[in-house]
Amino acid sequence: MxxxxxxxxxxxxxxxxxxxxxxxxxxxxxxxxxxxxxxxTISLLNKMSVKEVNRTTEKINIDSGSKRLSSYPTYGEIFATIEIPAINVSANIVEGDNLDLIKKNIGHYAGSYFPGEGGTIVLAAHNSQAHFGKLPDLKIGSKIIIKTSYGTYTYKVTTGQIIKATDLEKDMDIKDDKETLLMYTCYPVSIYGFKDKRYVITASLEGEE
Known part of the structure; x- marks a missing residue:
């Protein structure tokens, strides 16, 4: 049994x-x-958004008094270009910074200000050589040029530092009293991919046209 x-x-x-x-x-x-x-689906939506900006970006203007844009790019739209002569970087800036959007572009953190608005601008990119892989090579005083449909803005590097990825949000410190550009990427940059540290560049506005 x-x-x-x-x-x-x-x-x-x-x-x-x-x-x-x-x-x-x-x-x-x-x-x-x-x-x-x-x-x-996400990829298709992103592609649709990028196509849309090619028809609408020219309509964006900035009010010199209020320092606010007349309209804002939607998530996934390319609205500017960035040039960093010292490290041979020339790329598009897209609204949003998810992993899909920054495969080919520099991403603008949606919670930060836009060039010309007088606040903190946050840009993110992969640590590839075509994007932010050479950020650690920038020296104090290096120029960064952002071109939009409503103006050209030149920034000068003031600091470069390594921080923990977990401290990134705390250290970004988005303010509205001074135009400052923050750019960051995964660190170390010698190995492509996600890392537990970030290299952060801070730059101040030097001039606008």
Whole structure:
């Protein structure tokens, strides 16, 4: 009787194990399917937004009195270019800084100010050589030029520092009393990819045209 019960129990356990395996496999396949669908949808939305800016960016102006833009780029739109002659960087600036948007562009943190508004501007990019991989090579006084449809703004590097990724939000300290440019990327920059430190450049506004 005992042997029969043990044999029956083994069969049940085996069947449960098989059922669990196929259930897990099914859930995994469903997850992969929907993850790809979501990624595809986000990519398409981003592409649609970038196309839209090519038709609307020229309409953006800035009020010299209030220092506010007449309209703002939507998430995913390219609204400016950045040039850093000292490290041979020339790239587009896109509104938003998620990983998909900054694959080919410099990302503007949506919670920060825009060039010309008199507050803190935050830009993020990957540590590739084409983007912010050479930020540590910048010296005090190096020039950064941001060109928009409503003006050209030149900034001068004042500091460069390494911080923990967990301290980034605290150290950004977005203010509205002085135009300051903050740019950051993953550190060390010698190895491409996500790291637990950030290299941060601070630059002050030197002139505008």
């Amino acid at each position: 005992l042997k029969k019960s043990i044999a029956t129990l083994k069969v049940i356990v085996k069947q449960l194990a098989i059922a669990f395996f196929f259930a897990s496999l099914f859930i995994f396949l469903i997850f992969i399917f929907f993850a790809k669908k979501i990624d595809t």
